[in-house]
Amino acid sequence: MxxxxxxxxxxxxxxxxxxxxxxxxxxxxxxxxxxxxxxxxxxxxxxxxxxxxxxxxxFFPAKKIDSTIMHREEVKKQEDAEIAIINSGMAGKLLEVERVFTDKKTWTFSYNKRDLLIPNNDMQEYSPNVFVISKPVDDNSVEVTHYMSKMIVGGIDFTEEKGSPEILINEETLKIYAPEPVEVTFNKFTEGFAFNQFSESKDMYSLNNLSTHGSEFLLIKVPKSVKVSGAFNYVK
Amino acid sequence: MSLVEVNSWDIVKKQYRYKLKSYLGVFSSLIIIQVLAIFFSLNGTGMSGGSSGTFSYKVNYYSGDLILVFMMLWGFITAIIITTKAYRYDDTSFVTNRLTSHFSNILFLISASLFAGLTVFLSSHLFRLITNIMNVDSIMVNEHTPLQIAKGIIGAGLYIFLFTSIGYLVGMLIQKNKLFSFFLPIVLVGAMYLDGMNNDVLIFHSISLYFLSETLLSLLIIKIMSVSLLFYGFAIILSARMEVRA
Incomplete structure (x- = not known):
């Protein structure tokens, strides 16, 4: 049947x-x-x-997919570099991030308390890695930076579409709220398999060759005397 | 007895020209089938999606794949049709033999296949235009260079030509013995069923991959031409023992 x-x-x-x-x-x-x-x-x-x-x-020019944004090898290289940086942060020594990650948003809060709690976000759908750096001075401010690597689906860069979380400091607690859900629909057109056969994008239905969902983390810089507790990793 | 020496190649050329002019029904069926293929493709030819945290995406695919597949079927049927008696007897209006008739048929099918390959490219843009008008906006395209487009048109023509060669052989088998018209579909569907019994279409997948994995046009031409000429060769050998027109 x-x-x-x-x-x-x-x-x-x-x-x-x-x-x-x-x-x-x-x-x-x-x-x-x-x-x-x-x-x-x-x-x-x-x-x-x-x-x-x-x-x-x-009259109806379509947006062209720049299939040279990232090749399979570059995607692999990018993902490996992201993992290396995240792992270095978990180990307590964050490697140079600028090469792979971009700072998408920064928040600065004036803070004059002695303790700061970062609650565990594991039960939420959004739980980025949190790294904390203790600043060498007591400047009464907490700086939070959201770092994100490239998010590419089928050769199209969606890094801009993916939003940053909302960060709030309430009393002695730093709260991380998930970004607004973003749903993107796009259409791909091709003349047919005989035409893709001789181009770089051989299989139009396979997005994996040119896709990487990217990684993200929050880097929190706290004054020297502030004692942080909760779900995070101290980094140098 | 004629004093005029007849050159076989001249007859082939004359028959070929005659066929281009008189087999117009072949091209009108091409139009109907292409319009039908566009109609079937309008809903999109595929869809995929995924998500990463709070980000999710959906991709709708619009491609000319179905138009090309329909054209391959059209080539197959057209080749069967021109092996029928009515078409074969058309050649008797020329001083001819079976070989010249076959050669002119093959030349006609090459021309028809290349024409169909070109129309696959053009009609896929008609299809894209219709989807644009139907408010399917923000269409992304894989950018093809003019050279890649030219290669694609030739490639599409070659795939159609491959199917004409299969159709020509099938047509000749049916002309040889009408029982083949019952057995061949049964054998084909049976083979497809057996091949797909373990949810893994090994044989058909391997055959398709043999052609589809080729990224060099020159090698694709060699592959398709050698397989097609093999089928045409069998068809010509088969026809050698067929009855002649009284």
């Missing part, structure tokens, strides 16, 4: 194509319509599709 479910549409298509081809050829034999009329029909159709092609390139 399941096999029939899959085969049936193919059979319907085959019957349609066979029927149309046979009918058109047989009617040609019987001279239902004059050859001149048929030439006009073929010529007219070719004109329509040529005009459509010109219009689709000129």
């Amino acid at each position: 399941t096999a029939l479910f899959f085969v049936l549409p193919i059979l319907v298509i085959i019957v349609l194509v066979v029927g149309i081809s046979t009918y058109a050829s047989k009617s040609s034999e019987k001279r239902h319509s004059s050859p001149q009329k048929k030439k006009w029909i073929v010529g007219g159709y070719v004109t329509v599709i040529v005009v459509a092609t010109v219009l689709s390139y000129t």
Whole structure:
């Protein structure tokens, strides 16, 4: 039954194509319509599709996917570098982040208390890594920076679309709220597999070759005398 | 007895020109099938999605794949049709033999396939235009260079030509013995069923991959032409023992 479910549409298509081809050829034999009329029909159709092609390139230009944004090897390299930085932070010594991550948003809070609690966010759908640096001075301010690496889906950079969390300091607690959910819908067009075969993007349906979901973390800089507790890693 | 020496190549050329002019039904069926393929493709040819934390995405795919597949089927059926008696007897209006008739048929099918390959590219843009008008905005495209487009058109033509060669052989088998028209679909569907029994279409997948994995046009031409000529060769050998027109 399941096999029939899959085969049936193919059979319907085959019957349609066979029927149309046979009918058109047989009617040609019987001279239902004059050859001149048929030439006009073929010529007219070719004109329509040529005009459509010109219009689709000129009046309806599509956004071009820059398939050279990241190649498979570059995606792998990027992901490895992200993991190395996150792991270094977990180990207490954060490597240079600027090469891989960009600071997406920074918050500065004036803070004159002695303790700061960062509650565990594990039960939420959003729980970024949190790294804390103790500043060499007591400047009465807490700085929070949201770092994010590139988020690329199918060769398209969505880093800008992905939002930053909301950070609030309430009394002695720093609260991290998940960013607003973002849902992106996009359409991909290609002329067909014969055309992709000779280009770099061989399989239009496979996004994995050019995709990386990216990583993110929060870097919190606290005054020298503030004692931090909760879910975080101290880094140097 | 004629005093005029007849050159086989000249006859092939004459028959080829005649077929281009008179087999217009082949091209009108191409139009109907392409319009049908565009209609079937309008809903999109695929969809995928994913999420990362609070970010989720959905991708709708619009491609000319279905148009090309329909054209491959069209090539297959067209080749079967031109092996029928009615079409074969058309050639008797020329001084001809079976070989010249076959050669002119092959030349005609090459031309028809390349024309179909070109229209696959053009009609896929008609399809894109319709989807644009239907408010499917923000369409992303894989940028193809003019050279890649030219290669794609030739590639599409080659795939259609491959199917014409299969159709030509099937047509000849059916002309040889009508029982083949019952057995061949049964054998094909049976083979597909057996191949897919373990949810893994090994044989058909390997055959497709043999052609689809080729990134060099020159090698694709060699692969498709050698397989096609093999099928045409079998068809020509088969026709050698067929009855002649009285």
